[in-house]
Amino acid sequence: MTPELARYITRRERVLDKVRRILVEHLHVARALDEIDPDAPLFGTGLGLDSVDAVELLVSMESELGVKLPNEGLSRAAMRTVNTLVDLALAHGRTDDVDG
Amino acid sequence: MSMDDEIRALRTSVALAAGDHVTCLRIEGEGAYEALDAVVACDLFLQDGQMRPSLLLDEQARPFADIHVARDDEAFYLLAEGPSPGELVEYFDKHFPPGIDAKATCCDGALLSVHGPYAWELCTAVLGPDVGSLPYLAFYRTDEAVCFRSGKTGEYGYDLLISPGELAAVREALLTEGRAFDLALAGLPALDQCALENGIFNVRREGRAGLSPLELGLQWRVSNRKEYVGSAALRARREAGAKARVVWAVAGAAVAEGDDVFLDEQRIGAVLATGFSVIRGEWVALLLLDRSYAFPGIDRFEASHAGERRPLRTVSAPLINNRSLYVSPQRHSYRERDESKMPPFVLSP
Numbered sequence: 167m168t169p170e171l172a173r174y175i176t177r178r179e180r181v182l183d184k185v186r187r188i189l190v191e192h193l194h195v196a197r198a199l200d201e202i203d204p205d206a207p208l209f210g211t212g213l214g215l216d217s218v219d220a221v222e223l224l225v226s227m228e229s230e231l232g233v234k235l236p237n238e239g240l241s242r243a244a245m246r247t248v249n250t251l252v253d254l255a256l257a258h259g260r261t262d263d264v265d266g
Numbered sequence: 267m268s269m270d271d272e273i274r275a276l277r278t279s280v281a282l283a284a285g286d287h288v289t290c291l292r293i294e295g296e297g298a299y300e301a302l303d304a305v306v307a308c309d310l311f312l313q314d315g316q317m318r319p320s321l322l323l324d325e326q327a328r329p330f331a332d333i334h335v336a337r338d339d340e341a342f343y344l345l346a347e348g349p350s351p352g353e354l355v356e357y358f359d360k361h362f363p364p365g366i367d368a369k370a371t372c373c374d375g376a377l378l379s380v381h382g383p384y385a386w387e388l389c390t391a392v393l394g395p396d397v398g399s400l401p402y403l404a405f406y407r408t409d410e411a412v413c414f415r416s417g418k419t420g421e422y423g424y425d426l427l428i429s430p431g432e433l434a435a436v437r438e439a440l441l442t443e444g445r446a447f448d449l450a451l452a453g454l455p456a457l458d459q460c461a462l463e464n465g466i467f468n469v470r471r472e473g474r475a476g477l478s479p480l481e482l483g484l485q486w487r488v489s490n491r492k493e494y495v496g497s498a499a500l501r502a503r504r505e506a507g508a509k510a511r512v513v514w515a516v517a518g519a520a521v522a523e524g525d526d527v528f529l530d531e532q533r534i535g536a537v538l539a540t541g542f543s544v545i546r547g548e549w550v551a552l553l554l555l556d557r558s559y560a561f562p563g564i565d566r567f568e569a570s571h572a573g574e575r576r577p578l579r580t581v582s583a584p585l586i587n588n589r590s591l592y593v594s595p596q597r598h599s600y601r602e603r604d605e606s607k608m609p610p611f612v613l614s615p
Contacts, residue, residue: 171564175564202485202486211318242591253563
């Protein structure tokens with residue numbers, strides 16, 4: 167594995183862990199961190215979030231990861247699964263110094 | 267009509283499909299809740315009219331059936347893919363707790379399914395206005411059908427349980443009204459391709475790879491606070507730690523199920539499922555990779571196919587920016603649609 171790939175995976179794992187913590191600590195998802203699959207749907211019966219939670223999620227993503235959604239279309243696509251949130255944070259957030 | 271045309275219709279207008287691959291069971295009788303709760307992998311906290319996706323597992327925690335369970339007062343509907351109707355009834359007979367007088371029987375009727383960003387509008391035209399306001403994961407009875415809103419394509423989806431006496435008339439009405447929606451008839455391969463593109467579990471494909479919900483990324487479909495068939499084995503697997511996990515990928519050239527996946531000269535996994543996406547214009551694949559590599563956003567992996575290495579790029583599912591995200595039954599209609607205002611199917615990585 168190249169150092170560049172290793173750095174990417176480490177950074178992605180840290181952001182994934184941070185998003186999982188947001189879901190458990192701010193959104194009260196009743197799961198252990200490692201039970202939250204990266205591809206779990208956020209809404210409906212996936213992790214059970216609703217439209218009220220969506221607002222809290224956006225606020226938490228901004229305060230914890232510096233994510234500001236650039237437009238409405240992107241927000242719909244970004245808020246589908248845990249992994250799409252991680253993608254959003256990596257592309258538009260402040261993730262260089264995220265701790266695991 | 268080709269499968270590509272079926273998929274284009276499903277992604278942009280409406281497609282009608284037979285539901286032969288789905289078995290509808292009804293579980294009823296004294297203790298139906300207790301009997302089902304001891305068997306299905308999810309918590310059964312459902313209100314009347316609600317439904318939920320889950321799994322039936324075998325004793326080794328491998329998927330036996332992909333299910334939606336729906337509460338109908340004191341009874342339940344169960345829509346299941348994977349096993350035959352006989353195998354499902356046998357599974358329940360074997361696993362229902364003793365002393366409970368509940369029975370699982372096949373529903374009288376046939377299933378049709380309607381999929382697409384305007385599926386709600388066609389169903390409203392044929393079955394009445396209430397179907398258009400049916401929430402996701404709920405069901406509703408009309409005079410002609412029991413209408414379950416679920417779907418496994420990423421678009422609006424309705425499974426219609428229709429009594430044998432009404433089947434021909436409802437199908438004809440869907441076809442007739444469907445002309446205004448450029449309705450297509452879709453086969454199971456088209457539905458499966460759409461499920462793959464949207465990262466939706468397919469029990470007839472990756473579900474037969476001997477994996478558990480841990481590797482399949484389906485822990486959200488199973489309870490962590492009750493016992494059910496396979497729960498002990500799943501707990502043991504969780505404590506041991508999953509060594510691999512699924513991740514989606516795209517490729518510019520064909521890759522096939524069973525191809526090995528490499529990082530440089532190190533084998534790190536294999537292709538579980540694949541298909542050409544006419545919407546993305548490239549191959550999409552479901553990979554099973556060593557856990558330390560199973561992340562989206564990596565373009566260093568290669569599949570070994572037909573004697574050559576083919577580059578892969580891992581991506582987050584869903585792989586399609588579904589139009590159903592942007593079409594609202596309160597504000598839109600197929601007749602007045604404006605394609606120019608629709609976002610692209612594929613967003614930049």
